[in-house]
Every structure is written in structure tokens, then in C-alpha cells.
Amino acid sequence: MATEYSKLSPYYTTNKFGQFLDVLNQRPIPKNANDVKFTINAIYQFRPDLLANDLYGDPALWWVFVMRNPNVIRDPIFDFKSGKIIFVPTSETLTTALGI
């Protein structure tokens, strides 16, 4: 059954058994020609939540960067290092992909 996690959560589509989560059902973020290429700087190093807050107004979307850049970021926090080049999804893409 679906969980009570919000649509902003990476676990929104993951099933739940009792108090336990099932295997993670990923929520992919599609590529878009308008996605901006961004070199992570010292301000946002290890802070995807801060970047999500600044870009989309909600730190709960911290996980969208790893879903959009799976070849660059494996660990959503500690791979978010200064100097790495990632693509930043637009808020329109998130609206469409996540239904928010």
C-alpha cells in the first residue's frame, strides 16, 4: 500500500508494510533540454537541501539532484562536493514528474 509520505518525499511511491518500508521505489527525474548545468560550489557543498530550498522553496526536495544526475552523484550528501558538475531540474519538470 502507498505510504503517507508527502509528494515531496523520495519514499512517496514506496510501499509500506506495517511500520516498515518496502524496497525503495525510485522516483526518476526526467531530463529536459532546459535543465541548467551547475558546478557545485562551496556554498552548497554537502547541502542539497539548501540548494533545493533556494531553487524550489522546499528543502524536502534534496533528493531530486541525485535522481537527475545518477552518474555523477551516488551518495546524495557526500557526493555533493564542490567542483562536481550536475544538471539542475527546473521547477516545471518537478511539477510534472512528481505531481506537486
Add this chain to the structure above:
Amino acid sequence: MFDLPFTSAPNFGSTLKNLAGTAVTALANPVLSRLTSSGLLPGGMSRMPNMPGTSVRFINNAESGNSIDWKVRISVSPSSGIFYMAGGELLKPLTALGNGFHGVIFPYTPQISTSYVANYQQMRYTHSNYTHYAYENSEVQNLTITADFTAQNKQEALYVLACIYFFRAATKMFFGSGDHVGNPPPLVFLDGYGEHYFKNIPCLVSNFTHTMPPDVDYIETSGTEGGSPNVYGNEEYGVSSNTRIPTVSQMQIQLLPTYSKENIAQFNLNDFSQGKLIDRGFI
């Protein structure tokens, strides 16, 4: 005493107000401050203006009232009645370039190498300190053109496909059945960069290489286009079968400048040096 900039009370007040305003703005909106210093905009929006759907303009400059067209173009004679001049859907994009222009127009500035050679035979005299040279002949060697092609939509994919077929065909002789059987591959004409660089140079296509890269997306031509005016003119064109074309690819073409005996007999070096023979295709 030093003459300080904030000596008059009104100036000091306004400057302080401005400084305070900037500081307050930065303090009041740290999000915007962080994004600005990172080169980002709220919502992940691009700083670049939106690009139109068709960003590559194949249409000849002359169509927009400019009498000089700088683009590099390879075409067949309009009166030849071959290839795109013989009709057909596949090569139709090459005829719809606007203002009567036809042929392959390179959408991006290609790299062109031209080599002009004078051949001399070495005369090695016995017991001589220096070599003497006897003139043999001069030649214009292969013209090598390396060009990038992109296809961002169906129309551009059809154009790239037409270019590929044009150069494929230009390396083959008329054989088997049909018109002109027994004739060698046709002459093509090279134009580009204005009046005095390449103007109607008669050439043979000796080599054509199209590289299909493995690391780019491919776009489908997917059927006959129809319904709305296309980027090349008002006529619609298309092919009925689906084909996939790389969004970015590179073509390499080798051309051999060639002249008839009749043309060569009219050569005059002084006229050539003054650019008077460019109308006859001499380079």
C-alpha cells in the same frame, strides 16, 4: 584635514541610505544572494533566452535581401536534371532553400583545406653544391571539407538525410538502367565565402565519409511532414519510411577541382592573379 567624501550632510545621508538598502536587501533575501553568487535563478530556470524550436538556419542569406551569400554550398548544375533536380521526396529538402537556391548548404562553417602545389623535378648534377629544379606542373590538390551537421527536429533530420544521399550518389556512376547510363559521377559546384574565394568551382567528389557517433541521441525522421509551412519554404516534403539520424554528426568530403580542356585553354596567369578568372571557376 582630509576632505572626506561624506562631508555634506545630505550626500552622506543618501549614500548611507543606499548602502544600507543594499545590505538590507542582501540580508533580507539570503536565498537570492546565494543563488546569484552561484549563477542560478529561482526554480532552476536558465539564464539563456529561450531558443526557438529550429535554431539552425539553412536558408540562404540572399533570401533576406543580402546579395552576397557567404555560406558554403555544393550543388549540381540546375540544367543537369539529375539528383534533386530530377525530383523525388528524399532529396527535396535540397531544393527548398529559398530564393531559387539549391544543393547542400553547410549549416555550420565547415573546415576547408585547400592546397596549391607547384611540382619541380630535382636535377642532381654530379659534383654540384646545389640542386637545380626543373618545373613539371602545378595543381590544386584535394579540397577537404569537414563539416558538422545537427538535427534537432524532423525537418532538420530530413535535411541531413538528404545531404547524406546527395554525397552518396555523387560518388557513383550512372550504371545499369535509367538516364545517362555509362556516364561517370557528375560534376558538382562549390560556392562559398563570396566573390573571390570559391565561386562556382567545378569539382568531382572523390571521397565522402559520414561519421555516426555512438554517444549522441538519434532523431527519427518518421514519415512525411505535412500540414504547416516548414523551415525551408512553403512546400512540404518528407519520406515515407522511418530513419534515425544522429543529432550531431560529422561529414568529410574530398573534392577534386577539375576543368575541361576548353576552359584550361582560356587560362591567363595575369588575369588569374588579378582575380578576373574567378567567374570561370579557376582557383
